[in-house]
Amino acid sequence: xxxxxxxxxxxxxxxxxxxxxxxxxxxxxxxxxxxxxxxxxxxxxxxxxxxxxxxxxxxxxxxxxxxxxxxxxxxxxxxxxxxxxxxxxxxxxxxxxxxxxxxxxxxxxxxxxxxxxxxxxxxxxxxxxxxxxxxxxxxxxxxxxxxxxxxxxxxxxxxxxxxxxxxxxxxxxxxxxxxxxxxxxxxxxxxxxxxxxxxxxxxxxxxxxxxxxxxxxxxxxxxxxxxxxxxxxxxxxxxxxxxxxxxxxxxxxxxxxxxxxxxxxxxxxxxxxxxxxxxxxxxxxxxxxxxxxxxxxxxxxxxxxxxxxxxxxxxxxxxxxxxxxxxxxxxxxxxxxxxxxxxxxxxxxxxxxxxxxxxxxxxxxxxxxxxxxxxxxxxxxxxxxxxxxxxxxxxxxxxxxxxxxxxxxxxxxxxxxxxxxxxxxxxxxxxxxxxxxxxxxxxxxxxxxxxxxxxxxxxxxxxxxxxxxxxxxxxxxxxxxxxxxxxxxxxxxxxxxxxxxxxxxxxxxxxxxxxxxx
Ligand code: AHR
Numbered sequence: 001x002x003x004x005x006x007x008x009x010x011x012x013x014x015x016x017x018x019x020x021x022x023x024x025x026x027x028x029x030x031x032x033x034x035x036x037x038x039x040x041x042x043x044x045x046x047x048x049x050x051x052x053x054x055x056x057x058x059x060x061x062x063x064x065x066x067x068x069x070x071x072x073x074x075x076x077x078x079x080x081x082x083x084x085x086x087x088x089x090x091x092x093x094x095x096x097x098x099x100x101x102x103x104x105x106x107x108x109x110x111x112x113x114x115x116x117x118x119x120x121x122x123x124x125x126x127x128x129x130x131x132x133x134x135x136x137x138x139x140x141x142x143x144x145x146x147x148x149x150x151x152x153x154x155x156x157x158x159x160x161x162x163x164x165x166x167x168x169x170x171x172x173x174x175x176x177x178x179x180x181x182x183x184x185x186x187x188x189x190x191x192x193x194x195x196x197x198x199x200x201x202x203x204x205x206x207x208x209x210x211x212x213x214x215x216x217x218x219x220x221x222x223x224x225x226x227x228x229x230x231x232x233x234x235x236x237x238x239x240x241x242x243x244x245x246x247x248x249x250x251x252x253x254x255x256x257x258x259x260x261x262x263x264x265x266x267x268x269x270x271x272x273x274x275x276x277x278x279x280x281x282x283x284x285x286x287x288x289x290x291x292x293x294x295x296x297x298x299x300x301x302x303x304x305x306x307x308x309x310x311x312x313x314x315x316x317x318x319x320x321x322x323x324x325x326x327x328x329x330x331x332x333x334x335x336x337x338x339x340x341x342x343x344x345x346x347x348x349x350x351x352x353x354x355x356x357x358x359x360x361x362x363x364x365x366x367x368x369x370x371x372x373x374x375x376x377x378x379x380x381x382x383x384x385x386x387x388x389x390x391x392x393x394x395x396x397x398x399x400x401x402x403x404x405x406x407x408x409x410x411x412x413x414x415x416x417x418x419x420x421x422x423x424x425x426x427x428x429x430x431x432x433x434x435x436x437x438x439x440x441x442x443x444x445x446x447x448x449x450x451x452x453x454x455x456x457x458x459x460x461x462x463x464x465x466x467x468x469x470x471x472x473x474x475x476x477x478x479x480x481x482x483x484x485x486x487x488x489x490x491x492x493x494x495x496x497x498x499x500x501x502x503x504x505x506x507x508x509x510x511x512x513x514x515x516x517x518x
Contacts (some may be wrong), residue, residue, distance in 0.1 A: 007448035009503065012426045013410040018437055018516045019458030020406050025431055027073040027400035028363040029354045030393060031132070033319060034081035037106040037372050044370030044379055045123055046115045051103050053382045057122055058115075058126060060382040064126045066377055070393045071400060074177060076132040076318055076365045077120050077250025081105040081187035083179070084138030088148045091116020092167050105187055107333030110369055117152065121173045122353040130176050132318075132365070137181025137196075137220070138189035144205040149178065153213035168363065178207055178215040179318070185229065188220060188366060197236035204253045218316050218363075222300065224261050230300045230449070232328045233257045234307040250308035256314035259300055262323040262373075263290045263346050275324035275337040276475050280446050283342055283474055284418045287444050287479070288320070289344040291423065293320065301360040314362035317354075321360040321367045321374030322346050335372045340477040340509055341485055343374055344388035344469055348442045350511045351396050352429040355404050355440075366393075368456075383480040391469045395511045396509070398438040402431035407454075414450065426450060432516070437461075439512045443504035446474055459516035464500055466490035470508035 034040050047053045047060050054061045078086050082105055090099050091113040098113040124131045133152070135145040150160035153172045161172065180203045182188045184196040191199070200219040222229035237253060240250055265286045266272040273282055282342055307313075322343050323335075330336045347366070354361055366389070370377045376390040407430045416423045425444040430437060445448040468490040476484045490510055492503040504510050 007506070008115065009449040009451050010414040010445065011451045011453070012413055013453045013455065014428060015069070015408055015410055015428050015457060016405060016407045016437075016439065017402055018197065018405060018432060018458050021432070022404035022406060023359040025355050025358045025399050025402050025404050026362045027071070028130075029351070029361065029506060030070070030072065030396070030400055031074040031076065031318075031363055031365040032067070032129070032369040033076040033080070033365040034369050035106075035372065036078050036086070036103060036111060037368065038331065038336055039079060039371040039379070039407045040368050043116050044377070046119060046465065048114065056126065056261045058119065059123050059126055060379070063377055063379065065388070066384060067127050067129075067369070067387060070376070070390070071398065072127055072129045074130040074132045074178070074363070074365070075124055075369070076119050076134065076177075079134060079182055080319070081182060083134035083182045084136050084140070084188040086136050087140065087144065089118055090153075092151075092163075093117060105295045106335075107331050118167065118169060119150070131173070131406050132177035132179065133175055134179030134182055135203060135207065137199055138184065142203055142206050145203055149175065149207050149215065150210060154210040157348070168502050172211065172213070174213055176214070176216055177218060179218045179220065179258070180204060180207070181220045182454035183223070183260065184220050185223060193232035197233050200233070201236060201253050216314075217254040218254060218256045218258050218318065219260040219393055221245060221260070221316075223259070225296050225299055227303050230257055230259065230303045234304055234313070237307070237313065241339055255305070256316045258316040258318045259296070260319040261293055262315060262319070262321060262367070263293075264323050265289060272324050275322070276340055276477060278342070278381055278475060282335055283446055284416055284423055285388065286342055286346065287349070288418050288421055288423050290349050291427070293350055293482045294356070297353055297357045297361055301357060304360060311360055315366040316362060319367040320350060320364055323373055337373060339375060339378070339387035339389050341388050341471050341474045343446055344392050344485070344509055345442055345507065346374070347389045347392040348440060349427045349444070350364070351392070351399070352427045352440060352442070355399060355429040355431060358404050380480060385478050385480055386483075388469065388485040391485070392509055393489065395467060395469065395509070396440055398433060398436070398513070399431045399440070405430040405432055410455070414445065416445065426452070435515055435517070437514050437516055441502065441504060441510045441512065443506060443508050445506055447506050449506055450504045452502050454502075454512075456498050456500060460518065461498060461500065462515045462517065464493055464495050464512055464514040466493040466512040468505065468508050468510040470505045474507040
């Protein structure tokens with residue numbers, strides 16, 4: 001197993017300009033995703049009112065408390081692939097009368113619809129998170145989607161508002177984010193880009209803004225680097241991009257385009273590799289894949305720039321994260337995997353890329369929040385485990401709605417040869433908010449520490465404080481019995497003549513905060 005050997009320290013120099021503000025880092029880049037898949041919703045968020053696990057109206061409170069501590073900005077639901085099989089009317093009204101259905105994508109299990117619209121909206125209220133609801137475009141109807149948004153957001157005596165009241169909710173909810181299907185090229189209907197683009201416009205047109213509720217409609221986008229898909233969706237916006245806002249009466253269409261990108265290390269879909277048992281070669285291949293997200297974001301952004309130089313259409317990465325083989329003995333359709341220091345570093349490099357592309361990338365959602373894929377939380381009965389990925393979200397929280405700052409490597413960055421490619425093993429980004437600067441630093445080298453010298457220009461530095469997340473082994477992970485992957489203060493930080501020097505342990509993620517002034 002991979003441990004941090006006593007390899008000699010590597011060095012990197014970087015320049016941080018605190019007086020050159022870049023674009024705002026939208027807090028929705030720290031978004032989440034909850035699908036009816038495995039134990040994400042059932043057992044993860046929802047235990048039911050009769051559970052021995054402490055809950056409020058069926059929603060488990062330990063999960064809520066842990067997520068509130070992250071200031072989670074939004075939650076996407078009900079899928080994923082599940083969204084295009086979901087009929088919302090099956091999930092409202094008295095629970096004991098709700099029809100069941102087969103969750104054909106995930107484990108072929110029977111879904112009892114006990115967690116539906118009201119339960120999801122109550123969850124968002126408890127979390128203080130904005131709902132991102134994905135409409136069923138693949139197997140649903142335009143009318144069904146139109147009535148769902150009326151049910152959710154209309155205040156007057158309309159038929160759907162009346163139905164909502166009959167089901168116990170008087171006031172409309174606010175629903176800012178509205179997804180137009182999911183992966184239409186695959187599980188969401190097996191369509192081509194042009195066919196989907198027409199459908200997206202049709203569904204968008206009938207997904208109305210009721211009262212004060214203004215929908216940000218997100219068209220389902222490409223897999224990975226399928227830039228052509230993005231291009232077709234941009235062309236399809238056509239005249240709506242000519243002038244004025246992208247939305248408006250009669251021109252609802254869509255305001256953003258999504259894409260999905262998972263970090264998959266193994267050579268085939270059936271051999272993605274173990275989440276916890278991997279060698280150094282596999283570790284570096286994972287890092288190479290993870291760093292590749294930046295090229296893909298830039299690719300989609302470039303296509304969008306050609307049609308929309310003013311950046312009125314948002315780019316949304318509404319599924320990202322690692323995807324490994326399921327834990328031995330678990331249902332293959334439940335996508336349950338452990339989460340190690342490696343996952344934390346994957347998250348860290350994703351956030352650095354998000355911050356650098358904050359001018360176009362407006363939202364991102366990790367897949368998924370609890371018990372599925374790169375989860376930030378794992379539950380087992382009444383126990384709750386904070387994964388290494390959770391700690392990256394926590395340490396990076398200050399970037400939400402902050403102003404990005406340019407951080408530039410001076411000279412050569414440390415790197416490793418991985419097959420035919422070169423992996424840069426230093427990753428970093430920075431932002432400022434309320435007179436404080438937050439710098440995120442990753443040392444991706446599995447064995448060698450890294451001494452980082454940060455030359456701060458454009459403002460004085462005071463009261464630096466650093467924290468680090470790591471463990472002895474890059475495969476270390478947290479369980480109910482032990483939590484070797486934890487955050488601690490990083491004492492090895494020095495300030496001299498405006499240069500901050502910190503030594504990062506091998507395979508570690510660190511944050512440095514400091515105040516700036518003249
Ligand atoms: O997150 C798991 C699945 O991955 C989602 O349901 C789907 O959209 C994607 O393929």
